[in-house]
Amino acid sequence: MTASQLALVAACCAVLTFLALFAAVREIRGRIPDPIKPTSRTAGRIQRAKAELPDKWQRRWRHLVAAAAVITLVVWAWTGWPVHGILAGAAVLGLPYVLNPGTAATLRIERLEALGQWLNHLAGVHGVGISLTQTIATSAKAAPEPIAVNVHALAERLRTGTDAHQAFALFADELADGVSDHVVLLFQSHAVHQASGLSDALEALAVTIHQQAANARDIEADRAKVRKSSRMVSIVICVVVVGCMLNDAWSGWYQSPVGQIVLAVLGAVFAWTLSWLRRIARTQPDPRLIEPLPPTAQPTTHAGGTR
Numbered sequence: 001m002t003a004s005q006l007a008l009v010a011a012c013c014a015v016l017t018f019l020a021l022f023a024a025v026r027e028i029r030g031r032i033p034d035p036i037k038p039t040s041r042t043a044g045r046i047q048r049a050k051a052e053l054p055d056k057w058q059r060r061w062r063h064l065v066a067a068a069a070v071i072t073l074v075v076w077a078w079t080g081w082p083v084h085g086i087l088a089g090a091a092v093l094g095l096p097y098v099l100n101p102g103t104a105a106t107l108r109i110e111r112l113e114a115l116g117q118w119l120n121h122l123a124g125v126h127g128v129g130i131s132l133t134q135t136i137a138t139s140a141k142a143a144p145e146p147i148a149v150n151v152h153a154l155a156e157r158l159r160t161g162t163d164a165h166q167a168f169a170l171f172a173d174e175l176a177d178g179v180s181d182h183v184v185l186l187f188q189s190h191a192v193h194q195a196s197g198l199s200d201a202l203e204a205l206a207v208t209i210h211q212q213a214a215n216a217r218d219i220e221a222d223r224a225k226v227r228k229s230s231r232m233v234s235i236v237i238c239v240v241v242v243g244c245m246l247n248d249a250w251s252g253w254y255q256s257p258v259g260q261i262v263l264a265v266l267g268a269v270f271a272w273t274l275s276w277l278r279r280i281a282r283t284q285p286d287p288r289l290i291e292p293l294p295p296t297a298q299p300t301t302h303a304g305g306t307r
Contacts, residue, residue: 057096114144118151164187168187185290
């Protein structure tokens with residue numbers, strides 16, 4: 001490598017080291033998330049990306065990101081070219097998604113089943129003279145694990161006086177599924193009209209959601225073959241690409257400024273292809289029935305709750 005390349009690598013390493021130390025200090029000191037404040041768009045995307053991985057990978061998310069950063073720097077320093085390092089780090093970060101293409105669908109089914117269980121519990125708790133806010137607060141203590149965080153956040157927003165319509169809309173945005181939107185529309189309608197028969201409506205909706213979850217499980221069993229083929233194709237492509245990049249006869253041309261630009265374009269196309277294969281093997285959630293809140297929307301509070 002030339003002196004300018006070494007200086008560039010050193011500068012990048014210094015910046016990344018500073019960011020890593022800052023993040024480490026922040027994690028050691030601890031962060032207490034605000035259950036009332038909605039997550040930002042970037043944080044929401046990261047949470048959804050993590051949610052598409054199995055539990056063991058979610059628990060190792062920070063290790064995965066750290067490993068990807070280290071691999072990026074090592075390959076960059078070894079080859080002397082930044083795109084090589086970036087693609088290597090992206091490969092490390094994307095490998096769990098290639099190996100687990102069906103996790104998102106499984107998690108969605110579990111959320112649907114949990115949502116049905118929670119609605120049954122709400123129907124049992126709700127009674128004459130008990131407000132919907134009190135019913136949700138009581139049910140939050142025994143909310144099923146797949147939606148426990150979302151239910152606790154909803155109960156906390158309602159407890160602190162957040163506008164009921166907006167609190168329910170934030171709950172819908174967190175679940176981001178047309179099925180859960182039916183639940184939120186029922187909540188919002190009851191908050192406005194306070195009509196009787198909420199328990200019966202909750203039970204009927206729970207039956208419908210349980211049936212949708214059962215149907216989704218049958219569909220996922222058929223999609224298992226497609227996912228297996230998608231995973232095998234992705235792995236073979238990755239092995240072929242890595243083999244080509246380790247061969248100087250194939251990769252020598254990319255060790256130039258023009259070659260780096262071409263390699264970046266090819267890497268982006270390759271990533272898009274893998275993403276396309278993953279989308280083919282993934283079941284999409286039902287279309288949303290409620291327009292998502294704008295990212296700048298903040299909960300507004302008032303003195304009373306909703307009945």
